[in-house]
Amino acid sequence: SQQGEEDPQALSIQEGENATMNCSYKTSINNLQWYRQNSGRGLVHLILIRSNEREKHSGRLRVTLDTSKKSSSLLITASRAADTASYFCATDARMDSSYKLIFGSGTRLLVRP
Amino acid sequence: DSGVTQTPKHLITATGQRVTLRCSPRSGDLSVYWYQQSLDQGLQFLIQYYNGEERAKGNILERFSAQQFPDLHSELNLSSLELGDSALYFCASSVGITGGQPQHFGDGTRLSIL
Numbered sequence A: 001s002q003q004g005e006e007d008p009q010a011l012s013i014q015e016g017e018n019a020t021m022n023c024s025y026k027t028s029i030n031n032l033q034w035y036r037q038n039s040g041r042g043l044v045h046l047i048l049i050r051s052n053e054r055e056k057h058s059g060r061l062r063v064t065l066d067t068s069k070k071s072s073s074l075l076i077t078a079s080r081a082a083d084t085a086s087y088f089c090a091t092d093a094r095m096d097s098s099y100k101l102i103f104g105s106g107t108r109l110l111v112r113p
Numbered sequence B: 001d002s003g004v005t006q007t008p009k010h011l012i013t014a015t016g017q018r019v020t021l022r023c024s025p026r027s028g029d030l031s032v033y034w035y036q037q038s039l040d041q042g043l044q045f046l047i048q049y050y051n052g053e054e055r056a057k058g059n060i061l062e063r064f065s066a067q068q069f070p071d072l073h074s075e076l077n078l079s080s081l082e083l084g085d086s087a088l089y090f091c092a093s094s095v096g097i098t099g100g101q102p103q104h105f106g107d108g109t110r111l112s113i114l
Helices: none
Strands: A004-007 A010-014 A019-025 A031-037 A043-050 A055-058 A061-066 A071-076 A085-095 A098-103 A107-112 B005-007 B010-013 B019-024 B031-038 B042-050 B053-057 B064-068 B074-078 B087-094 B109-113
Touching: A004 A085, A010 A019, A019 A031, A019 A085, A019 A107, A031 A061, A031 A071, A043 A055, A043 A061, A043 A071, A071 A085, A098 B031, A098 B042, A098 B053, B005 B087, B010 B019, B019 B087, B019 B109, B031 B074, B042 B064, B042 B074, B074 B087
Parallel strands: A010 A107, B010 B109
Antiparallel strands: A004 A019, A019 A071, A031 A043, A031 A085, A055 A061, A061 A071, A085 A098, A085 A107, B005 B019, B019 B074, B031 B042, B031 B087, B042 B053, B064 B074, B087 B109
């Protein structure tokens, strides 16, 4: 079952605009990660935010985390056509003697040139 | 380039057959994860190995099995294939097994069952 649910499911914007994607999760977490997946390719890790952090930046990416609302958002500023991809949030779940990542359903982002 | 290599990229086979998917993790990574991605189920965790040992099991069918070899490469074996097994199968690797580690994904094997 999915731990995270992304919103919106799909987003279409013009190049240069900002894109905001949201992720909600169900159980308490130690950290949350965001990944990007280009069509037909593997997932690429973008950023990790820990439960004691509220905001984190990496280049044009800004991630926020609100543990009280069990939600996170990913903001891509000044979007480019190359940002067209699916974006997933993922949370750790303790399993057996290790951890697994539980991925959300993803947001499909289309950036129009 | 993630450093994770998966072969083959595409696989077409028939129902009832058996296939083996192979994964070489990023240099230095000891953990290997297998995922299945389909349109209706999303990205599902199947199984994890760490330094040759199975460490976590997810929604993996009994018809599926995996192993990690001493050189750390891993294989996912799928048998008695059904139409519903058609999906993208990803391998990912990370340094260890503690939480909060980024996983590095290969480009997947697209399995099509005819």
